[in-house]
Amino acid sequence: MLDIQLLRSNLDAVAAGLARRGKPVDLDAFRALEAERKAVQTRTQDLQARRNALSKQIGIHKAKGQEAEAQAALAEVGTLGEALKAAEAELDRLLEKFHAVLAALPNLPQDSVPDGADERANVELKRWGEPRRFDFTPRDHADLGEALGQIDFAAAAKISGARFSLLKGGIARLHRALAQFMLDTHVNEHGYTEIYAPYLVNAASLFGTGQLPKFEEDLFKVPRGEQEPLYLIPTAEVPVTNLVRDEILDAAVLPLKFVCHTPCFRSEAGSGGRDVRGMIRQHQFDKVELVQIVHPEASPAAHEELTRHAEAILEKLELPYRRVALCAGDMGFAAARTFDLEVWLPAQNVYREISSCSNFEAFQARRMQARFRNAKGKNELAHTLNGSGLAVGRTLVAVLENYQNADGSVTVPAALRPWMGGLEEISAA
């Protein structure tokens, strides 16, 4: 959520930032709504103040036994009733509308974010690693896995439906090893605290990180009869970042650094026809997520640091990748700046997103009321960041495709072998 004071004091700057994201703001409509809000709020508060004063007088008169004065005040307050009720109702309506508008506005891009409307305008910042030269035609992970008898899309479709996968044997173990390797690396080498978190969360948590109210159709919703529904998490970002919702932290505990491995559930509404083959786009996938809660001054450096932590995983696995700065039009709703990491997939001959590292500044913190006590003793919104470190399913895809051999077996990356019981190669059982 954007700072309401910023909108009131510098609406043109806000509109300019949102326009970069392709979200033009109707300035006249906003100003009209704000003017109306101000007028109605002032009128309402005047009426409330009058009522409160009279009610107080009634109490005093009754306490003193001044029945006549009490009756006079009672009569006067009665004349306020209708106008007050109408004013309060009108104010409620306006504030609700105001908050709905505010909650639907995305974050402002940082100045360094490149202009552009979609991913074609993203800017490559660096490349790491040399894509391997194959002396045979590399197969994609779906072919490889099915040939090895260790990825079974048909079984997953029977059990659940489209966009699920079932892993067996060596590849299932590889999947588990990747998650463990990532967790251990971030805990032991990067200073993160491991978190195990709920996979079902309430609506308030999803509002806090920005998935609600705008993106409900992307989520799996679990109804519970009379009780409030819960939602399957689309990313560990939601439970982990909401750890600090409605908290006032001691500044000394910052930065908080959490790492959490969870399955992620996405309905992929509106993705019809895209990436239908293989494990690239699934309703369920595992991800190891990095989350940092930091002092506002520290967030740009933390963003670089967190991105490097994600890159370290790719480098240890010796998977070629590039870092891309998302342009203003391609960034997620809550992000002020985002780096995507894209891994090389030889079968498709493309770099493919495997991690997204974002600085949300105070946008999520304001929605969550996540604050810390600053040096002056005042409560101040923290900055939040997160990034995939990494998406486990897509890392599995990258390992299979980059480490495949001519005979259809897959070499286990050296860095991963300690988590594979020393196994060096995955081949048909």
Place this chain on the structure above:
RNA sequence: GGAGAGGUGGCAGAGUGGUCGAAUGUACCUGACUCGAAAUCAGGCGUAGGUGCAAGCCUACCGUGGGUUCGAAUCCCACCCUCUCCGCCA
């Protein structure tokens, strides 16, 4: 699933219709005392919004949302959460 208790300021904890945004304690800040500190004493100390050059004034907030009333922390309804006992359970 059944029965019961409870949610008040950073924390603890009073308050059951009327000068209550809320006693008291504690933590914290400022000042006095001190060479300094502790102890003691005095004052300050919630959040959000409106208005004003400012001091200030005003409004809302006692888990959340409704309702009753001239007036609600206090009464009524629903929901959320916590705890205790019983049952079931990985």
